[in-house]
Amino acid sequence: MKNTSYSIETRSIIKTYQSDFGVIQAVDDVSLQVSPGEFVALVGPSGSGKTTMLSILAALLKPTSGSILLDGQDISAMSETERVALRREKIGFTFQANNLLPYLTAVENVELMLRLNNKLDKAGSLRAQELLARLGLGQRLNNLTGQLSGGQQQRVAIARALIHNPSLVLADEPTASLDTERAYQVVETFAGLIHEQNRAGIMVTHDLRMCEFVDRVLQMRDGKLVATYNDRKSIMKLVNSRAGD
Amino acid sequence: MKRVLGISAYLAVKEIWRNRARFLLVSLVIALITLLVLFIAALGEGLGNGNREYISKLDAQLIAYQAKSDFLISASRLDRDRLASIRRVAGVQDVGMLGTANANIILPGGGEPLKAALLGIEPGHVGEPPIVQGRPLSTKLADEVIIDRSTALRSGLQVGDPLRIRVTQGTRDEFYELRVVGISDGQQYALQPSIFVPFFTWEQVRPKSEAEVNSGNDPVGNVILIKVKDPAQAESVSQRISAQVNNIEIATVAAAIQALPGYSAQQSTLNTQGGFTLFIGLLVIGGFFQIQILQKVAQIGVLKAIGTTNTIVAATFVIQISLVTLIGVAIGGLLSFLFSLTFPPTVPIVFNGTTSAIAIAALLLIGPLGGLVSIRYAVRIEPLKALGLSI
Ligand SMILES: Nc1ncnc2c1ncn2[C@@H]1O[C@H](COP(=O)(O)OP(=O)(O)OP(=O)(O)O)[C@@H](O)[C@H]1O
Ligand SMILES: [Mg+2]
Numbered sequence: 001m002k003n004t005s006y007s008i009e010t011r012s013i014i015k016t017y018q019s020d021f022g023v024i025q026a027v028d029d030v031s032l033q034v035s036p037g038e039f040v041a042l043v044g045p046s047g048s049g050k051t052t053m054l055s056i057l058a059a060l061l062k063p064t065s066g067s068i069l070l071d072g073q074d075i076s077a078m079s080e081t082e083r084v085a086l087r088r089e090k091i092g093f094t095f096q097a098n099n100l101l102p103y104l105t106a107v108e109n110v111e112l113m114l115r116l117n118n119k120l121d122k123a124g125s126l127r128a129q130e131l132l133a134r135l136g137l138g139q140r141l142n143n144l145t146g147q148l149s150g151g152q153q154q155r156v157a158i159a160r161a162l163i164h165n166p167s168l169v170l171a172d173e174p175t176a177s178l179d180t181e182r183a184y185q186v187v188e189t190f191a192g193l194i195h196e197q198n199r200a201g202i203m204v205t206h207d208l209r210m211c212e213f214v215d216r217v218l219q220m221r222d223g224k225l226v227a228t229y230n231d232r233k234s235i236m237k238l239v240n241s242r243a244g245d
Numbered sequence: 246m247k248r249v250l251g252i253s254a255y256l257a258v259k260e261i262w263r264n265r266a267r268f269l270l271v272s273l274v275i276a277l278i279t280l281l282v283l284f285i286a287a288l289g290e291g292l293g294n295g296n297r298e299y300i301s302k303l304d305a306q307l308i309a310y311q312a313k314s315d316f317l318i319s320a321s322r323l324d325r326d327r328l329a330s331i332r333r334v335a336g337v338q339d340v341g342m343l344g345t346a347n348a349n350i351i352l353p354g355g356g357e358p359l360k361a362a363l364l365g366i367e368p369g370h371v372g373e374p375p376i377v378q379g380r381p382l383s384t385k386l387a388d389e390v391i392i393d394r395s396t397a398l399r400s401g402l403q404v405g406d407p408l409r410i411r412v413t414q415g416t417r418d419e420f421y422e423l424r425v426v427g428i429s430d431g432q433q434y435a436l437q438p439s440i441f442v443p444f445f446t447w448e449q450v451r452p453k454s455e456a457e458v459n460s461g462n463d464p465v466g467n468v469i470l471i472k473v474k475d476p477a478q479a480e481s482v483s484q485r486i487s488a489q490v491n492n493i494e495i496a497t498v499a500a501a502i503q504a505l506p507g508y509s510a511q512q513s514t515l516n517t518q519g520g521f522t523l524f525i526g527l528l529v530i531g532g533f534f535q536i537q538i539l540q541k542v543a544q545i546g547v548l549k550a551i552g553t554t555n556t557i558v559a560a561t562f563v564i565q566i567s568l569v570t571l572i573g574v575a576i577g578g579l580l581s582f583l584f585s586l587t588f589p590p591t592v593p594i595v596f597n598g599t600t601s602a603i604a605i606a607a608l609l610l611i612g613p614l615g616g617l618v619s620i621r622y623a624v625r626i627e628p629l630k631a632l633g634l635s636i
Binding site: 051054055058060061081084085086087088089091093095096097098099100101102103104108112113115116117118144160172 | 248252255256259260262263264543544546547548549550551552553554557628629631632633
């Protein structure tokens with residue numbers, strides 16, 4: 001039953017919503033696996049269930065049925081308290097917007113993740129500064145987030161998502177508010193860090209050009225996983241198919 | 246627990262510090278409410294004090310009234326026979342007749358006469374106030390007067406000065422000249438500063454109706470102040486007096502204060518006002534933090550999504566609300582103190598330790614109470630809001 005070679009694995013995830021117009025099948029029988037050091041993109045048209053799937057992977061939303069194994073541990077059976085601890089310890093996040101606490105500086109936002117885990121010490125603080133420097137924010141450590149550009153904020157969020165050595169790093173539309181140049185930079189650095197630190201990374205995006213930096217692309221439609229692009233060649237074909245949009 | 250408090254305090258203080266202008270504004274509103282509440286409390290204390298000060302400072306435990314006078318001092322009439330009868334009751338240590346009336350003090354510098362309570366007491370007996378300057382009344386000289394501190398402050402009269410009073414007797418205004426021999430501490434009565442004369446002098450100089458001027462009746466006072474040998478036995482002494490002396494009713498000093506005209510009504514009015522002000526404070530603080538939280542839904546969602554527990558989220562709010570309230574109450578308390586220094590003695594505002602402490606405790610409570618709704622709201626925010634997903 002236990003399969004420790006994957007960081008995250010889902011089995012037949014189904015999520016249905018009850019609405020006035022009937023039952024909505026937001027996620028329909030999705031099974032996927034991501035290994036450590038692998039960066040995966042989740043793409044698909046609007047309403048295809050990407051955010052819902054991400055929320056389930058993030059232990060923020062319980063699936064209607066199916067199981068999710070994080071480091072071999074079934075999280076669908078966990079209590080709310082256990083999920084909160086799990087998110088704090090094993091998962092790193094970046095959100096589309098409002099990622100950071102506006103009353104903390106860049107480095108304080110990153111350190112917060114260590115603070116929550118009761119792991120903030122001199123060494124941790126130093127690592128936070130180094131990580132931000134790696135992301136090109138060495139001169140911005142003590143700026144409040146309101147004084148940072150959208151791309152800089154996304155990079156602070158990436159640092160926060162990685163600082164506590166999570167098994168799984170999730171990013172929802174990390175490039176939505178960025179221009180193309182910045183978007184490439186952010187995703188490239190992100191991918192580099194995920195590979196280097198051996199995390200499992202999943203990024204939701206509807207900008208197919210961003211798939212240039214990932215190892216695998218999972219395509220969803222109407223809640224279903226409809227296609228997987230595994231090799232460089234097919235991924236680049238997908239990237240170029242939309243590059244002109 | 247220590248970790249929770251550590252993170253909560255960290256988040257709370259960082260946010261306040263980085264938004265200090267906004268939080269200070271709320272603290273200032275709380276400061277103003279504090280000022281208002283403390284002043285209402287001080288006014289209640291001042292007015293209450295002006296009403297009861299003399300009675301509450303009496304070295305007596307019981308007060309005897311004429312029967313059926315409804316414990317109204319001004320409506321009660323007791324003669325000196327009763328004084329003698331009560332003195333003879335076992336357990337009574339000392340008695341003193343008290344006569345109450347009003348007089349206008351003609352100020353040496355001219356100007357509006359000062360209205361004062363003209364109190365007739367027995368020199369050397371219960372009812373005579375303690376002297377802080379000069380000497381007590383002697384039993385021999387009739388023209389002596391003790392003025393209380395508030396009379397001294399308002400009139401500028403000093404020991405040794407002559408004091409002229411004007412009273413209406415029958416249809417005529419009469420003037421009497423007395424001499425200030427002593428100044429007592431504050432002894433206001435019926436919201437007026439007080440002057441004390443020997444009972445028989447009082448009988449001469451008090452305002453009288455035409456009938457009283459013409460009749461040659463024995464002197465009559467209002468009530469008899471009773472000091473018992475053992476205050477713990479006051480109750481049984483009271484019963485003995487009632488049994489042995491007819492046509493009187495007896496109240497304890499505490500009951501006598503409640504029966505002072507308007508006293509209870511005034512105190513409850515001011516208490517209600519203070520309560521309402523606190524309630525407004527509650528709404529203001531509640532409103533502010535609710536608006537704060539509505540603006541921070543996504544932020545709180547992010548905090549929860551990255552694994553912040555509800556306990557930390559709630560504790561952060563409690564700490565913030567407490568700090569903002571504490572700072573506001575501190576500023577308000579300081580302002581009240583500074584203002585109180587500038588008030589002339591005629592303004593009936595008295596900052597009493599106990600009353601202020603109760604008011605401050607109430608003020609410190611309204612913050613967390615007002616924030617309860619917001620805290621509940623914060624705890625219920627779904628971490629999914631961080632992803633823009635709402636349930
Ligand atoms: N809380 C909800 N209640 C009811 N239906 C929901 C809820 N959340 C999502 N859905 C529905 O589930 C489907 C999938 O939504 P989801 O947000 O996961 O799509 P998405 O792929 O992230 O789309 P987008 O690219 O526009 O963000 C949609 O049809 C949506 O309307
Ligand atoms: Mg989405």
